[in-house]
Amino acid sequence: MQPDTAICVEHVSKSYGSFRAVSDLSFEVYRGEIFAMLGPNGSGKTTTMRMILDILKPDTGTITVLGGPLTDATKDKIGYLPEERGLYRNVRVLEMMEYLGTLKGLSTAEARRRSQAMLERLDLAEHAKKKVNELSKGMQQKIQFAVTVLHDPELIIIDEPFSGLDPVNTLALKDLLLEFRQKGGTVVMSTHQMWQVEEMADRLLMIHQGQQKLYGAVDAIRQQYALHAIVVEGQGDWKTLPGVERVELTENGRKAALLHLAPQTTTDEVLAAIALNKNMSIERFELAVPSLNDIFIRVVEDER
């Protein structure tokens, strides 16, 4: 294990009765990265998170977190945002944040100071004295996140942080997440929103039916699933280009086209050919890299 590893999961399996929720899963999360866990519902993401947090024990395999097995001291360095949100309903916001902060090892005064600062930051200062159940769902979710990072953890594990948030709150949360990473924090998050992963995550793990399907840097995975093709937009009869086997029009009536290349043809050759051809002009030229969404669907469908 490298020193910059925040979480190391090795050959972990977990069964619920006869149901195999997680099967021989191994991966690492590096310090300072945003690590995304993807997978359809019931694929074992939450189970894996709970095992990392020692809420559940794996049947087999080992998990090290921040350099060792999870201890009380380590717990203070971790923040967790569970999928099914957990807040005290009948307690004032500030009081609840303070309590949860002190449980993570902060002093009462420090917990109070940070809670107030965090509420200001989230534009929720005026609600500090309100009870949690008087707040909107978006506000509750922001507070839930605030609680997760209140004690300045080194690592946060957040399960579906964006679910149920409107675009404005999503943006606010995203800023907080990126800021957290900026300061050197490590993020493990699960989400269904692929574009969030594309935008934010450094690396990802995709699991399906408890098994690892994809694992690695987001860009590398997209490259790996890249077609031997180019997306172009502009004027010209693309079929006449050397090395182009087939032209496929994409993006519903817009001018973009997908050029499938012959096996030996490189993209540079195609670009050079277009540049030399006076009858062609391009506004866009890029590798046909599929979105994570496409990859996700492809992986899941291959299984069926």
Next chain:
Amino acid sequence: MNKVLTVARREYLYNLRRPAFLFAVFGVPLFTLVLWVVIFALTASSEDNARQLGQVGYVDRSGVLANPVYPEEAADLFVPYSDETAARQALDDKTIGAYFVVPDNYLPTGEITIYSYSGIPEALNDTIDTLMVQNISRQVGANVSLERIQDPVDMTVHVVDSGRDLTEANIPALILMPLAFALLFMMSSGVTSGFLMNGVVEEKTNRIMEILITSITPMQMLLGKVIGLGLLGLTQMVVWGAGIVLLITFGQTVPALKGIVVPTDLMLVFFVYFVLSYFLLSSLMAGIGAVVGSEQESRQISSIVSLLWVLPFFFFASFLSDPNGTVPLILTLVPFTAPTTVLMRMGFAAVPTWQLVLSLAILLVTAIVTVWASARLFRWGLLRYGKRISLRDLLRVIRRSPEADISVAHSAQEAAR
């Protein structure tokens, strides 16, 4: 340890401000006090009301009242009539409010009939009683005092091994105080352990439990809650204790409260039993709270559990007749019934030291085992949402590793998705 105190502090402060707690501390005694005052006031006023109907006539055929002596406070209340017709006439004329007839077989039967157009106040009954007793006593003999006939025995029960004398004057202190303590104990530990259980159920249904157990261990949480709420229970007792002391100090003028002293040995025993029994009850409740699915379910189960603590009250009669018999002995040794039983027994007779020691030892061991078992159940029950659990499951979890069994619970949850 720090986190245990954090939890304890929070539980204490949070529940201290709850309306339910404030009502239990101040509302219930205040309500009781008001009730007492009202009852006192009513009884007091009905004493004056012996004259409510005006003068009362009588017809004596027995001869007991042939040469009547009237009670001091009612010297002018009674008017003799020679026959019932005259008395009836006077009643109809409203000269008198009622009249009674003492038949010639009164001495063997004790029967008296009273006539009136309305009900007879209780106080008038008492006054007629006094009138009859006074006049009968004059016929018994000169050297028999009236007081002996009215109250023939003033018993002092000397309980040899406790060194306590049960005179009639301090019977309230020795019998009622343990009873009062037993009740106090019930209410206080009932309220606080109820809070504990509700708190756990709430944290479970809120899903905040997942955040809590990634911050602290189940054992830390359990201990913190038990300590925090235990202190809350003690607070309640201190407030009540102070209230009782105040009441007794200022209440010495009230005849009903005179002579009540709080026995110190009783207080000490009370305190030790309270602490141990509270640990037992509250950790039991916490375990239940962690395992059951809903608040409703938890209430049903907890009411059954609290019954165990009330059980000794049903055997009150056997404590009176045979305080050192088999039933009290069993109830003393069973950890759930021990506190209330011992408190009640101490009022009637000394509890042998070996019984006290054994009972406390059993209670201590049971409390420790329960705290331990509850902590195990706690961890296991936390992730079970809205599912019924069989007793067999529970025993298996307590005996074996709790983690192994979370899985069974979880599969159903996951499969439902």
